[in-house]
Amino acid sequence: MGRIPKEINKGAWSREEDDILSKYVAIHGEGKWQKVAQNAGLKRCGKSCRQRWLNYLKPGIKRxxxxxxxxxxxxxxxxxxxxxxxxxxxxxxxxxxxxxxxxxxxxxxxxxxxxxxxxxxxxxxxxxxxxxxxxxxxxxxxxxxxxxxxxxxxxxxxxxxxxxxxxxxxxxxxxxxxxxxxxxxxxxxxxxxxxxxxxxxxxxxxxxxxxxxxxxxxxxxxxxxxxxxxxxxxxxxxxxxxxxxxxxxxxxxxxx
DNA sequence: AAAAGTCTCAACCGCAGTTAA
DNA sequence: GTTAACTGCGGTTGAGACTTT
Structure with a gap:
């Protein structure tokens, strides 16, 4: 009964998630983050994907x-x-x-x-x-x-x-x-x-x-x-x- | 050695602007 | 013109690392 709760991961990103996101963006490009989350099979919201990409995964980021x-x-x-x-x-x-x-x-x-x-x-x-x-x-x-x-x-x-x-x-x-x-x-x-x-x-x-x-x-x-x-x-x-x-x-x- | 306090930083949250329908 | 979805931004939080007692 009731609606099925949407499963969303929170907290630190795993290496697997990073890999999935990196590969997806490499193929499809940046933007449309909601769809990135859905299509890549990541249990993350679009905002989270965007933030992870822009702050850590994007090539050229210095840490x-x-x-x-x-x-x-x-x-x-x-x-x-x-x-x-x-x-x-x-x-x-x-x-x-x-x-x-x-x-x-x-x-x-x-x-x-x-x-x-x-x-x-x-x-x-x-x-x-x-x-x-x-x-x-x-x-x-x-x-x-x-x-x-x-x-x-x-x-x-x-x-x-x-x-x-x-x-x-x-x-x-x-x-x-x-x-x-x-x-x-x-x-x-x-x-x-x-x-x-x-x-x-x-x-x-x-x-x-x-x-x-x-x-x-x-x-x-x-x-x-x-x-x-x-x-x-x-x-x-x-x-x-x-x-x-x-x-x-x-x-x-x-x-x- | 361990408890307490402090610091760091990755990630989340909510608001506002933009865009598309 | 309106509305909803999406995007971008800055503020804030909290877990883990580190330091002090």
């Missing part, structure tokens, strides 16, 4: 050993974007939003808490720790695409079709901010060693260069390479102040 360069980039991008892990992940090839989020919550947020700086953003970041130890977003929550669209339109109107070629999706705002960041050399970790242009896809190669550079002609300690020095970030803070104040003003969050 663990987050380099100091990547760490540095995560901190910088977090200051730009807040808890927009998917956007941050897009700038770190091979890293997933989940991994970055975990790394932030378990390592960086604690470390930054211990590192008082004069940076207004760092201070606000520290103040935004909630009681659970998680970080409240700096920037408006990413999910409100509509409001970001509106923001873009208003910016366009205000700027009369300004020089910034902003796209229509939220990534454009991130790109816009980050591109400005690049232009101002704000992503360069050390002024003197800023010869690599710090383009993120080149990060692994850059990391080698930075390591060697730091060890040869940089007077600062390796840890200085990573630390959020207030002097280093003042230009970024100014830029962010302008952009985020615009957005905060638009969202009516000026007092936050």
């Amino acid at each position: 663990g050993d987050i380099s100091t360069d990547e760490e540095d980039m995560i901190i910088r991008l977090h200051r730009l974007l807040g808890n927009r892990w998917s956007l941050i992940a897009k700038r770190l090839p091979g890293r997933t939003d989940n991994e970055i989020k975990n790394y932030w919550n378990t390592n960086l947020s604690k470390r930054l808490q211990k590192q008082p700086t004069s940076s207004s953003f760092s201070v606000s970041l520290q103040n935004n720790h909630n009681k659970c130890g998680h970080i409240a977003p700096e920037a408006p929550r990413p999910r409100r695409l509509k409001i970001v669209h509106q923001y873009n339109k208003i910016l366009e109107n205000n700027n009369n079709g300004s020089e910034c070629d902003q796209g229509s999706d939220e990534t454009s705002i991130a790109d816009f901010l980050i591109d400005n960041d690049h232009q101002d050399n704000l992503l360069a970790c050390d002024d003197e060693s800023n010869t690599t242009n710090s383009k993120i896809p080149q990060m692994e190669e850059d990391h080698k260069k930075v390591v060697s550079t730091n060890s040869t002609h940089n007077s600062s300690s390796p840890s200085d390479h990573f630390h959020l020095s207030s002097e280093k970030f003042d230009p970024l803070d100014n830029l962010l102040d302008v952009e985020l104040k615009k957005m905060a003003s638009f969202l009516g969050l000026e007092n936050d």
